[in-house]
Amino acid sequence: MAVFNFSPELVELSEKAMEMCRPRFAELDRMADFNGQRVLKAFIDNKISDIHMKGTNGYGYGDDGRDKLDAVFAQILGAEDALVRHNFVNGTHAITTALFGLLRPGDLMLSVTGEPYDTIQGVISGERIGSLKDFGVKFDKVDLLPDGTPDYEGIKARAGSCKMAYIQRSRGYSLRPSLTIEVIGKICESVRSVNPDCIIMTDNCYGELVEEVEPTAVGSDIIVGSLIKNLGGGIAETGGYIAGRKDLVELCAYRLTTPGAGKEVGASLNQLRGMYLGIFHAPEAVCAALKTSVFAAALFQLMGYEAFPKYDEKRTDIIAALKLGGEKQLIAFCEGIQSGSPVDSFATPEPWDMPGYDSQVIMAAGAFTMGASIELSADAPLREPYAVWLQGGLTFPTGKAGIMLAAQSMLDKGLAKI
Numbered sequence: 371m372a373v374f375n376f377s378p379e380l381v382e383l384s385e386k387a388m389e390m391c392r393p394r395f396a397e398l399d400r401m402a403d404f405n406g407q408r409v410l411k412a413f414i415d416n417k418i419s420d421i422h423m424k425g426t427n428g429y430g431y432g433d434d435g436r437d438k439l440d441a442v443f444a445q446i447l448g449a450e451d452a453l454v455r456h457n458f459v460n461g462t463h464a465i466t467t468a469l470f471g472l473l474r475p476g477d478l479m480l481s482v483t484g485e486p487y488d489t490i491q492g493v494i495s496g497e498r499i500g501s502l503k504d505f506g507v508k509f510d511k512v513d514l515l516p517d518g519t520p521d522y523e524g525i526k527a528r529a530g531s532c533k534m535a536y537i538q539r540s541r542g543y544s545l546r547p548s549l550t551i552e553v554i555g556k557i558c559e560s561v562r563s564v565n566p567d568c569i570i571m572t573d574n575c576y577g578e579l580v581e582e583v584e585p586t587a588v589g590s591d592i593i594v595g596s597l598i599k600n601l602g603g604g605i606a607e608t609g610g611y612i613a614g615r616k617d618l619v620e621l622c623a624y625r626l627t628t629p630g631a632g633k634e635v636g637a638s639l640n641q642l643r644g645m646y647l648g649i650f651h652a653p654e655a656v657c658a659a660l661k662t663s664v665f666a667a668a669l670f671q672l673m674g675y676e677a678f679p680k681y682d683e684k685r686t687d688i689i690a691a692l693k694l695g696g697e698k699q700l701i702a703f704c705e706g707i708q709s710g711s712p713v714d715s716f717a718t719p720e721p722w723d724m725p726g727y728d729s730q731v732i733m734a735a736g737a738f739t740m741g742a743s744i745e746l747s748a749d750a751p752l753r754e755p756y757a758v759w760l761q762g763g764l765t766f767p768t769g770k771a772g773i774m775l776a777a778q779s780m781l782d783k784g785l786a787k788i
């Protein structure tokens with residue numbers, strides 16, 4: 371029974387890949403089981419009811435649904451408090467709100483995991499655009515070691531005088547390993563050993579619900595992420611979250627709205643139901659995305675390519691990077707992913723000059739929510755190391771089909787062999 375015209379060789383190889391994936395899938399199912407129960411428990415413990423989905427307008431005073439959603443997220447994320455709002459326009463905005471909420475002129479922000487994600491760099495050091503630098507916040511970084519692991523000695527040598535130590539969990543557009551909760555715990559210990567009082571903040575994008583606990587459990591004071599990634603479950607239409615120590619979350623809320631009013635204001639409009647349903651679905655959506663990522667690594671490893679992480683390596687985020695070897699391969703792969711999207715399958719992605727990049731970038735995304743990367747999507751800068759970064763897959767059958775269409779697209783163009 372075939373739906374798509376995959377070549378017999380690809381079908382056979384994909385079956386072999388599925389065999390290889392089975393033990394990993396069993397582990398992922400166990401994680402989804404555990405995290406699914408944790409999410410359900412948070413709904414039950416907070417007595418969520420029909421009325422909490424309704425939303426408010428105007429000033430949004432006394433918005434019980436909004437406040438309960440914060441409590442549900444806080445419980446799931448192991449945090450004292452959370453600020454979950456559709457008003458965060460993206461993950462960068464949520465991170466920016468936290469940075470400006472917590473740092474003051476003269477403070478030192480120390481990134482302990484090297485250069486932060488591309489979009490955060492302008493927030494830190496942009497010229498005359500109201501960046502942290504414009505406001506007199508100093509920045510420094512401790513690079514990762516050449517093998518991509520944290521430089522614990524370097525961190526201990528430099529963290530003594532910082533107000534904030536900043537950790538980025540996910541690899542971003544690099545091939546360095548993403549940081550597991552265990553590694554984040556060790557970083558926090560190193561920071562605390564020389565600076566017990568500094569704020570440890572973690573950019574948690576793409577990492578939520580991949581492990582049993584979040585960075586809050588191992589010493590991070592504040593964690594931040596986007597709702598069009600993991601925790602929106604593919605259902606939240608927009609938004610982001612900040613979670614962690616109550617006093618710090620309050621300062622972030624003062625920055626998002628106004629000093630004094632903070633979390634007490636802000637109409638939730640018609641966004642609450644999608645955010646509740648999204649977090650409820652998130653453990654399954656994250657599991658499907660992880661299976662898609664593991665399957666992609668297995669299939670492309672069988673085809674002779676290098677995968678980061680490998681199919682059987684421990685994962686701490688939903689990203690997979692595949693080194694495909696050249697421009698044409700990257701383009702063919704992205705064309706295949708696009709052709710397997712539920713939305714805009716008929717579009718052909720083209721490389722373009724994306725601001726902030728020194729090479730062209732090609733992106734495949736055909737999602738229900740614009741730009742959502744919990745849905746199957748892929749992007750590749752057309753330059754060394756000629757790798758594509760892919761993530762998402764709301765259901766495993768559709769994620770798997772998308773990966774196979776990407777492989778078939780490369781095979782059809784004579785750019786890969788089995």
Ligand SMILES: *Cc1c(COP(=O)(O)O)cnc(C)c1O
Binds near residue numbers: 489538
């Ligand atoms: C996605 C992401 C962000 C935020 O990106 P937005 O596109 O603004 O949502 C920040 N850091 C990392 C590591 C990310 O993956």
